[in-house]
Amino acid sequence: MKRNIMKSIFFLIVFLIGTFLIPAAANPKTGEIVFAMCRPEVSQIKNIETMFEKDILQAKHIKLIGVYHEDETIDYTPARKYVEDNKLTWVSFKVIKGKVKIADLYKENAWTSQFKEIMNSTRGIIFTGGDDFPPDVYGEKHSLLTEVENPVRHYYETSFEFHLLGGSQNPVFVPFLESRKDYVVLGICLGCQTMNIACGGTLIQDIPQQVYNFSNVQQVLDAGQDMIHSGRYISALNPAETDLPPAFHRIKFKKDSLFIEKMGMKETDYPLVLTAHHQAIDKIGKDLVVIATSMDGKIVEAIRHNKYKNVLGIQFHPEPFSLYMKEKYFRKAPGEPVNFNLKDYLESNPPSMEFHKKIWQWFSEVLR
Numbered sequence: 001m002k003r004n005i006m007k008s009i010f011f012l013i014v015f016l017i018g019t020f021l022i023p024a025a026a027n028p029k030t031g032e033i034v035f036a037m038c039r040p041e042v043s044q045i046k047n048i049e050t051m052f053e054k055d056i057l058q059a060k061h062i063k064l065i066g067v068y069h070e071d072e073t074i075d076y077t078p079a080r081k082y083v084e085d086n087k088l089t090w091v092s093f094k095v096i097k098g099k100v101k102i103a104d105l106y107k108e109n110a111w112t113s114q115f116k117e118i119m120n121s122t123r124g125i126i127f128t129g130g131d132d133f134p135p136d137v138y139g140e141k142h143s144l145l146t147e148v149e150n151p152v153r154h155y156y157e158t159s160f161e162f163h164l165l166g167g168s169q170n171p172v173f174v175p176f177l178e179s180r181k182d183y184v185v186l187g188i189c190l191g192c193q194t195m196n197i198a199c200g201g202t203l204i205q206d207i208p209q210q211v212y213n214f215s216n217v218q219q220v221l222d223a224g225q226d227m228i229h230s231g232r233y234i235s236a237l238n239p240a241e242t243d244l245p246p247a248f249h250r251i252k253f254k255k256d257s258l259f260i261e262k263m264g265m266k267e268t269d270y271p272l273v274l275t276a277h278h279q280a281i282d283k284i285g286k287d288l289v290v291i292a293t294s295m296d297g298k299i300v301e302a303i304r305h306n307k308y309k310n311v312l313g314i315q316f317h318p319e320p321f322s323l324y325m326k327e328k329y330f331r332k333a334p335g336e337p338v339n340f341n342l343k344d345y346l347e348s349n350p351p352s353m354e355f356h357k358k359i360w361q362w363f364s365e366v367l368r
Helices: 002-021 042-052 079-083 110-119 151-165 192-198 217-222 230-237 342-347 352-367
Strands: 034-036 062-071 091-096 124-127 184-189 247-253 272-275 288-294 300-305 311-314 338-340
Touching: 034 151, 034 352, 042 062, 042 079, 062 151, 079 091, 091 110, 110 151, 124 151, 124 192, 124 352, 151 184, 151 192, 151 247, 184 192, 184 352, 192 300, 217 230, 272 342, 272 352, 342 352
Parallel strands: 034 062, 034 124, 062 091, 124 184, 184 311
Antiparallel strands: 247 272, 247 288, 288 300, 300 311
């Protein structure tokens, strides 16, 4: 009798411990997943909202934590109002507070406990796109063509990704992911560049000038679609045309890449991707591996982490809601009618749309 009582108490303790150790990042009864996203502006929230509604982001229920720093130059009031007005109860915000010097980004600092809190309450995080990265963070001089608009964001996101992944700047630092190797980190465009810098890498500050030796916009446009990495060049010659589409180019996968091994793509697939950057990865950071490039092999288009299987950085943009909407139209070129649809364009150039959807399918699965 006494032995049965002790046995019952033991299993009760195990049950209670298990219950309290289930992370706030998931609710097994509802299938809810919780993830964070940096730079939660209205457009970024709409991206997640649209992909969830169209089942691009595959989950029964989601909760999104929008993360930003209190000293950013971006005003997040419209985003908060959008969430409130549209009753998006699944969206909340987390404001990072405090100041940290560049010299202290790669060590425990005033943000460390806040980073840990975010990770403990989520299954993963998306680091989104943005403006040019400040080169002093990776030890280089500021190019004439580099335009930094929101430095505080770069500082805290670099420190955040370093805390998650570690880097060559401080080899004795134990990354957060050592205790949660299945945690998901997705870096998109700037987020991919930040991942590389956080791990000890550097950037090319201007692709046309440093990679292709171009000195004017016409040279960029004449180079052909696969060498154009931003729509800014077409817009520069047509400033009055506000409804021109973003730029697209093809990419190619490295053998045995995540895209091939986990997403079912083939080495001979060359999908079109939305591209919007003039900076790119140069020296590769610690424990990162290149898994996709531009068609000429000169620009890094995707990276993965050697130690942490759910860490992916992509230089392109699979997240804009306009990619998945039949109702959104652009002018294909200056002066042409407004009848160019991005969804149709990707679907008519296989496996482009399939590739976009598989990225989010992968993201959904590893979050679950």
